[in-house]
Amino acid sequence: MKPVILCDLDGVVWLAHRPIPGSSEAVARLRHGGHRVLFVTNNSSATVATQEQALAAVGIDARGDVVTSAMSGAHVLAHGERVLICGGPGIHEAVAMVGAEVVSHDDVDRGARVDTVLVGFHRDFDYEIMRRASGAVRSGARLVGTNDDATYPTPDGPIPGGGSILAAISTAAGRSPVVTGKPYSPMADVVRAVEPMVDATAVMVGDRPSTDGAFATTLGCRYALVRSGVTPADLSVDDDPAWFEGSTAWLDVADLAAVARVVLGG
Template identity: 55%
Template sequence: MRIEPVSIDRIETVLCDLDGVVWLAHEPIPGSVEAIAALRAAGRRVVFVTNNSAAMIAEHEASLEAIGIPAVGEVISSAVAAALLVEPGERVLVTGGPGVVEAVEASGAIAVVNDGTVDGRNGGFDAVLVGLHRDFDYQRLAAAAAAIHSGARLVGTNSDSTYPTPRGLEPGGGSILAAVATAGDAVPTIAGKPHAPMARAIAQHLSTDEAPFDPATAVMVGDRPETDGLMAVRIGCRFALVRSGVNGPVNDLAGLDGLVIDFDLPDLAALAALLLA
């Protein structure tokens, strides 16, 4: 449900996608570093909300620090959201990167890395958790599918079929998830933007003992209407579409129920200029 937003000068929190907004393959988009510094200097909180599940949180933070953006304690990944879908003590076959393993173990579940030699048969797993995995191959696909056919539920960190890089679009975690879902004949539960587990992770991160997160005072910034835009719809905040990542026409919003593009801008620097005018 969309909550009636406050005036633009009362936006307190900027929920900022990474790929296509802050950087392209860790190469900063011109003006993004300065924009974040200016927003923070003016008292806005900037929190990074990414569907990139491969890296551990400390790696995300270190990569941001390397381009001049302090980010300790301010990164929420789809791996963190996915870990909300497993229970302590469950055995989880992780077909994903170190970030997924980290999040699963932090939840109290048992992470078993799918290296292609794991026997997924005989009901040994409660869940198969899939994220971006650059070593993904046929053997890993077979192990994941076998676990699903033996009763494990399928969880995906995100459904992004691609992600932007300076070289163009490359396959995303959603492409791997689609392969596992097809081979396992299963419908996955998806954790990352724009789904409910990510909304829960954002609310938990931004709420305090004194006050819950107020989406009316937030804006979600991203380059994908189907993920970042619908994330804004789900949590009830404003949406700023930036054209610095995955670019495409957005005139046809069929299937994007409730989406309102509050700001359509070239990049994060333009949004900062608007908010700080």
Template identity: 35%
Template sequence: MTYEGYFIDLDGTIYQGKNSFPSGKRFIERLRQNDKQFMFVTNNATRTPEQVQRTLADEHDIHVDMTQIYTSAMATADYVSRLAEVKKVLVIGEIGLHQALAAKGLTIVTRGNADAVVVGLNRELKYDDLMYATLAIQNGAKFIATNIDTNLPNEKGMIPGAGTVVAAVQTATQQQPIIIGKPYTPIMEGALQRAQLDVKQVIMVGDNYKTDIQAGINLKMDTLLVYSGISTKSQIKAEQIKPTHEVDSLDDWVIE
């Protein structure tokens, strides 16, 4: 089937931490040769788009422009900025999330009253971060999560993801967050809006059934699972709804 656009995961799909996948670079080159539109849609909210761009270029020799990068931090900022009642946001996260929210004109705080609490991965997390987020939510702030990934593929292995931080706040507040990242639809809808494409024109490419592929399924978008990261063939056999397509390597995918 022919697709005009490709939404592509990064960690575990194009690379794993600092380890490059040569098939990933070749895949992007083939998309360009075939004049396909593509966008990296990643749940990683820790980095700014500029940092993602530099990482792709410096560590993996993949060169893209800023319009081809959409992170869960950007999707979260897009979502929160549309909430008329939210002006002040308490944030647990790193520079990518802080910068995305600030770019939308939102006031960022780390303690005290807030209209919303936004939680993402913070690798320098302290108890006070959890305490102030908990208190703000108990006082009526909306609880929003960038994503709930349990793990993040890394050259060291599967390290703890944003879901571990979100779970701590959930435990303390006994409240469920609004979730922006894959497999939930806000990030996918935001990417479609930026790409100016219809869901039927796009295929979602990723290594994780629970996030990448489920995101496509939830939006009724075709999906391509590559067995280079988290999901395994034995796991997929147990799933009732299969990916539209499956490949061992991105080199195996024929671009039409």
């Protein structure tokens, strides 16, 4: 079997669902060359079906090939665990799939018990959500984040990401979170459950060394850094060593199309 290609979405395939030129064609070429392509994203907000539909809209059939950080967050839950969700529909979907019980924010205000507060990116985050979540954690609930990415790439530049929301709740609660998405081991467990053939020959393609590059290290595979997302084209290790810490790039190129050319030998 040809090496598995693991692709981040934001900053690799698209920016806020606006396709990066050549990305869909690169996926098609890799698949035609015999490589399975999985899409491994720290975006926990959307459901898997929504992600698949968005990929179909840019010309990529991704049915059965999407792994989200919502899935990694649900991976650490037990059946029947009582969960307060601070996140989008993707987390609700993943929590339901593992048989955990969602506790509503209104029920928290009425004193309901919470075992775990599960946090991901959502645009309606506000003070009241932070108050309920941090209060539940101070009362003994576990704090779990689907990712700790401080920013999220868009065509107009980075915006606050799920990690910024998680940091706010963590600070208010005075507790450190368990983080499950890239680059952490729960996400690696989910990826290997979907594709057991992920091994040292696999390639993780991503735009953020601290997340995608470190995830390649967690998986024990190769890392291809692309400069189409949050890592500027002219940024070097000498300029900002901390930005590249924890990762070693097997390949450092402009975009996914360039990765496909190297993997396929031109």
